[in-house]
Amino acid sequence: MSPRPLSGSSAADAAAVGREQTRQRVIEAAIDLLTRGGRDAVTTRAVAEGAGLQPPAIYRLFGDKDGLLDAVAEHGFATFLATKHVDPDPRDPIEDLRAGWNVAVEFGLANPALYTLMYSEPTRATSAAFKAGMEILMGRVRRLAAGGWLRVDEELAAQIIHATARGAVLTWLSLPEDRRSPALLTTLREAMVAAVTNQQPAVQDAGPAGAARALHAALPEQTTLSGAEQYLLREWLDRLAADG
Template sequence: MLDTRLGGVGRHEMRATLVEVAAQLLREQGPTAVTTRAVAQAAGVQAPTIYRLFGDKDGLLDAVAEHVFAAYVAGKALIEDSGDPVADLRAGWDTHVGFGLANPALFGLLADPGRGTRSPAAAAGLEILRARVHRVAATGRLRVPERRAVELVHAAGTGAVLTLLTMPPEDRQFDLADAMYDAVVQAILTDAPALAEDSSTAAAVAFRTVVPELPALTDAERALLSEWLDRVTDS
């Protein structure tokens, strides 16, 4: 049963309640169940209230996605680093896949390019991924530029979850996500921080992470050094 708690409350409280009700409908019955009429009825308000607060159904869905995903991202941000950047990158992948499979309808909304690009929570989640990749780069283990590594991990993770969600739960091949991660690792990581065949690229990527923090250089010199290193990593 849905909670139908709404009385003499303010705009903020009313909005939060409607988001919670819509999130519950989304979780239990899927996106098709989240209609303005269903949400209004479950919350005990008139449908025009939803239009006044969210504009339309898409606005309500955006608010629901933001609410749930923001809580997830905040939890990720609180996880302490283990001291092993490569292990932390894998842990982040596993958490991402687990969240997607546990929240299929919500993940579908977030994977929609039109909605995802407007989501502050999705942007914050991507920043967490960038930070983890940056720490890997600083160890000399990254064989590609940081931006490329982030794009590959993000694309592969989203694709793996969406593919698994197309399968009936009882037929899901969970090793698919593991195989996808292993393929990405092969593409972005070196076997060791030194003595690898492409160690010059890995060294350039690693050095690139500290260039912004070199106090002895001017801004122009740091920009020029960054440009030189970028040429090495892109070659």
């Protein structure tokens, strides 16, 4: 009995799956070349040979070599994203910050060529996986802020955390092996922690009510607001504190 021919939609689905499998095979071949020989080793001919394809297939799938490298970087961001652990309610938010920073640095040190490619082009910040990773970081920063631990605004804190991790990896990779001291990574991490967090939470009780009480207590010491503005803010803070 001959097999029943695929319907139009089934044939299209099978073709899409086959295309994605081929695309993944090309990306893996490119990563292998990148890891063994650096960016210069990633030529369309070498990648095609590694994937068992003809060079024109690379252009059909990715447009050009730059498109292929962008796809490799996106794969790197997605792989990195999969290593991130999200704890929505960490027992110690400062240790959670350290752990997240360590994960980022460890990924870079374990995948030096891929990591360098991922962060070699500013335009790769548009990557969907990169954005998802930054949302995880912003969530960690918001939890610090809500607990009264943050000493700078959230956007600046996220920039400092991201920049120090990336800088730590790229600096480490630029050094000769005999000059790579683990103390460099530890010192940079602790400098980051000191730059973005307080030693003790400014708000003892988490949540809007605790923050309102802390701000209410500090209000008489500031001179930025006028008397009328202070009166209005105090009324709002009283309402928020009462809700707690």
